[in-house]
Structures are given as C-alpha cells and as structure tokens.
Amino acid sequence: MVAVTTHLVLFSLSLGVCLSTTIIAGPKDAFVLLNADAAFNCTVSVPWSVIIWLMDSRPILTVVGEGPIITDPQFGQQNYSTETTFTSELIISSVTMKENMTVRCSIQTDGYKEAFLFVQVDGPxxxxxxxxxxxxxxxxxxxxxxxxxxxxxxxxxxxxxxxxxxxxxxxxxxxxxxxxxxxxxxxxxxxxxxxxxxxxxxxxxxxxxxxxxxxxxxxPFLTFTAGMDQTWLIIAIVVPIVVAILLIILIIVIVICIRRRKQDETSYQNELKKMSMKKPFETTADGVENMGMSTESVYDLQYPSGLTSPYWINTWSEDKSSNILETPTIPADYREVQRKTQNEPTKFPWYPQKTRHVTAV
Structure with a gap:
C-alpha cells in the first residue's frame, strides 16, 4: 500500500509540472479553543495534480485526484469542487497548546500559501x-x-x-x-x-x-441609616450588660481573696497562741518566772518541788473589817533552797518572754 501511494504521489508531481495550476486562495489564520477542532481551506485552479499540507515544514496530509492520503488520524480532509476550482479543507482534531504553529498549503507549480494556528484557552x-x-x-x-x-x-x-x-x-x-x-x-x-x-x-x-x-x-440612604441605627442600638444594650457582669465577677473574686487572707491571718495567730500556752515556768533567784502564762486556769502554774502549797496566797484575818494582810509562815526547808540558789545565774529561755510573774519573799 505504501508503495502504491508513493507511486501516485510521484505521478501527480510529474503531471503537475506539465499543467499550469495556481493557488487561488490560501489558508487563513485560525484561532481555536483548546481541545476543539481547527480547519484550514486551500483553493486551487483546475486542473490540479497534488496538494500537500504541512505543519512547520512537516508533511501531515497529501491530497491527490483519487483522494487524501492519511497517515495520522488527527488530520482529516474534505473537498469542494467547481468547474474551475478545487478546495481542500484540512481538519485538525482536538488541538493542543503544542500545535501553535504554521500551517502550509503547497502545490508543485505555484509554491505554497501559509497561515498560523493559534490555540487559546478560556477560563472561568x-x-x-x-x-x-x-x-x-x-x-x-x-x-x-x-x-x-x-x-x-x-x-x-x-x-x-x-x-x-x-x-x-x-x-x-x-x-x-x-x-x-x-x-x-x-x-x-x-x-x-x-x-x-x-x-x-x-x-x-x-x-x-x-x-x-x-x-x-x-x-435610599434612610433605609441603610435605620439599619445602622438598629445595629448601634443593639451594641448600646449589649455592651453595658457585659461590662456589668464582668464587674460583678471581679467584685466576687476580690471578696473571696480578702476572706481567704483573713482566715490565713487568724490561723497564724491561733498557732502562735497555742505555742505560747505550752511554755513552762522556771524558778529563778527572785522567785517563779512564768515563761508562757496560760489564760485558761490558775491551776496551770508550776511550783518548785520543795513547795507543797502556794505559800504566797494572801490570807485575811478573821476580823474582816480590819482588812489586814497577814504574811504566811515560810518553811525552813524553802529558806535553805532560796539561800543556795541566790548565787546561781538566772536562767533565760531562748525564746522571747511573754509574761513574767515574780513572787518576792
């Protein structure tokens, strides 16, 4: 088949040399959307022998008297004839961007005519x-x-x-x-x-x-103004409410903090009071020193081991009207203890003294 086609082309070319064929109308520039079909027309005079279509000097379709010789299915041909002319229409299917190129119609006796194919894209x-x-x-x-x-x-x-x-x-x-x-x-x-x-x-x-x-x-402008006034009215109502709620929350938080602080201070004072109540008496050269006097009862006082009873308690005479204070008799053994302890140094506790109670003899 290829051999037959080649012979037909050669025969047509040799015949065209003897005939006077001209290109009456060559192809025109074509603007085609991407993936659409492009068409180019080439009209020649009668008689004609062969028409060759080329794209950038590359043959893509050959037309002879018996019909087109197609080598690529993308390229097709239709023809229209009159008594004096023959028109070949080249059809390029589904063009792509790479096919932005020159399209040429060529005959053997009258040279060629060419046009340009523009592939374009439309978007949204x-x-x-x-x-x-x-x-x-x-x-x-x-x-x-x-x-x-x-x-x-x-x-x-x-x-x-x-x-x-x-x-x-x-x-x-x-x-x-x-x-x-x-x-x-x-x-x-x-x-x-x-x-x-x-x-x-x-x-x-x-x-x-x-x-x-x-x-x-x-x-109208008033319609938009009314809408804006309504918006500002809503803002004027909502904003103060939000601010008031936030203010109330802030006050509650402050009150809670103050109460917790007072409770902490009270707890601290109670602890100090308990510590001071647990401090014992000590005997000094001058008498009994209370290093942590208890406020609960007078029976919390501690006495020296040599004393069997609080000898310093005031006693009143039977004659209550005289109001005379009588001094109790001091036991001899306590005088001996007092004499021995006069030359000893006074004992001071390492913590501060709260209350000092001294009984003089």
Missing part, C-alpha cells in the same frame, strides 16, 4: 463579591475576575445594556503559570437606580464574549 469568569444592593448615589467597586486564560482576555462592561466608558474601570493582568493568565477588572459605580451590570471577557477563539451578570438594587 466571575464576580469577586456578589453585590445585591447599594446606597443611592454612593460609589461602589464591582470586581470581575477571569482566571486561567490564554491569552489574557479583553475585559469590558455593560450597564443596563450600554457599554461603560473604559475610564470607569481599571484592568490588570498577571501570569499564573507558563501558559495561563489571570485578569482582574474593577468597575467604579455610582448608581441612582437599579442596574443590570455585565462583565465581558473576549478572546478571538470565542465566537461570542463570555459574560457574568449582576443585578444591583439601589436603596
């Missing part, structure tokens, strides 16, 4: 924020975004079907990847009545511009 078009209402005669920005396009689209606006002056909006483009671009357009509006706003994005591969639509209702 949307409003950054869906605005439903605005204040009358109040300036508002409407943001329209086109993401993932190639090339960057041309953005335009319509207000109630009328094209908006380009001075009313600002458009910027940034490259998001190797072959794609993001475009942002900001329209500044000051509306006095309800409006239907349309954002349009256009590239040559689209038969019609892609659009995004937004309906905006214009409301």
């Amino acid at each position: 078009l949307y409003f950054e924020k869906m605005i439903s209402s605005v204040v009358v005669n109040h300036a508002t920005d409407v943001v329209c975004k086109a993401e993932g396009w190639n090339p960057a689209p041309t953005i335009s606006w319509k207000n109630n079907g009328t094209m908006v002056d380009s001075k009313m909006y600002n458009t910027t483009t940034q490259q998001s990847s190797e072959n794609l671009y993001n475009t942002i357009s900001i329209l500044n509006l000051t509306l006095s009545a309800n409006a239907k706003i349309i954002c349009l994005a256009e590239i040559k591969a689209l038969p019609q511009p892609k659009s995004a639509e937004l309906s905006i209702t214009v409301k």
Whole structure:
C-alpha cells in the first residue's frame, strides 16, 4: 500500500509540472479553543495534480485526484469542487497548546500559501463579591475576575445594556503559570437606580464574549441609616450588660481573696497562741518566772518541788473589817533552797518572754 501511494504521489508531481495550476486562495489564520477542532481551506485552479499540507515544514496530509492520503488520524480532509476550482479543507482534531504553529498549503507549480494556528484557552469568569444592593448615589467597586486564560482576555462592561466608558474601570493582568493568565477588572459605580451590570471577557477563539451578570438594587440612604441605627442600638444594650457582669465577677473574686487572707491571718495567730500556752515556768533567784502564762486556769502554774502549797496566797484575818494582810509562815526547808540558789545565774529561755510573774519573799 505504501508503495502504491508513493507511486501516485510521484505521478501527480510529474503531471503537475506539465499543467499550469495556481493557488487561488490560501489558508487563513485560525484561532481555536483548546481541545476543539481547527480547519484550514486551500483553493486551487483546475486542473490540479497534488496538494500537500504541512505543519512547520512537516508533511501531515497529501491530497491527490483519487483522494487524501492519511497517515495520522488527527488530520482529516474534505473537498469542494467547481468547474474551475478545487478546495481542500484540512481538519485538525482536538488541538493542543503544542500545535501553535504554521500551517502550509503547497502545490508543485505555484509554491505554497501559509497561515498560523493559534490555540487559546478560556477560563472561568466571575464576580469577586456578589453585590445585591447599594446606597443611592454612593460609589461602589464591582470586581470581575477571569482566571486561567490564554491569552489574557479583553475585559469590558455593560450597564443596563450600554457599554461603560473604559475610564470607569481599571484592568490588570498577571501570569499564573507558563501558559495561563489571570485578569482582574474593577468597575467604579455610582448608581441612582437599579442596574443590570455585565462583565465581558473576549478572546478571538470565542465566537461570542463570555459574560457574568449582576443585578444591583439601589436603596435610599434612610433605609441603610435605620439599619445602622438598629445595629448601634443593639451594641448600646449589649455592651453595658457585659461590662456589668464582668464587674460583678471581679467584685466576687476580690471578696473571696480578702476572706481567704483573713482566715490565713487568724490561723497564724491561733498557732502562735497555742505555742505560747505550752511554755513552762522556771524558778529563778527572785522567785517563779512564768515563761508562757496560760489564760485558761490558775491551776496551770508550776511550783518548785520543795513547795507543797502556794505559800504566797494572801490570807485575811478573821476580823474582816480590819482588812489586814497577814504574811504566811515560810518553811525552813524553802529558806535553805532560796539561800543556795541566790548565787546561781538566772536562767533565760531562748525564746522571747511573754509574761513574767515574780513572787518576792
């Protein structure tokens, strides 16, 4: 089969040398969306012998009188004939970005005609924020975004079907990847009545511009003022309540802290009191010294071992009217003890003295 095809091509080429064939209309530039089909037409005069289609100088399809010679299923051909002309239509299926290249129609006697295939990408078009209402005669920005396009689209606006002056909006483009671009357009509006706003994005591969639509209702200023007043009223009610609750909580915490502090101080004083009650008496040269007098009972006092009874207790005479204090008789054995202890040093405890009670003889 390949041998037969080769012979047909060679025969057609040799025949074309003897015939005067010209290219009446060559292919035109084509702008095609990614993954769509592209078509190119080449019209030649009759008689013709062979038409060869090339992409960047690489043959992809050959057309002879018997029909096309197809070597790649991505490339196909249709033809249209008249009495004086023959038109070959090259069809490229599911184009990709790598097929942005030159397409050439060539005949043996009249050279070639070429065009360029532009593969383009359209992405989503949307409003950054869906605005439903605005204040009358109040300036508002409407943001329209086109993401993932190639090339960057041309953005335009319509207000109630009328094209908006380009001075009313600002458009910027940034490259998001190797072959794609993001475009942002900001329209500044000051509306006095309800409006239907349309954002349009256009590239040559689209038969019609892609659009995004937004309906905006214009409301009186008083309506918005009433809404703001209601909001401030709610704030004015809620904030004092919250502050009062926080203040009450703070007061409760302070009272609890003060009570705990007083309880700690009382406990500390009680401990000191218990310690002072446990301190014993000591006998000194001058008499009995109380190092920790008990406040509970007079019977808590400790006496020297030589004394069998509190000799220093005041006794009154039977004649109560005289009110004469009688001194009790001191035992002899206690006088001996007193004489021996006069030359001994006085004993002082290592802790501070609380109460000192001395009985003089």
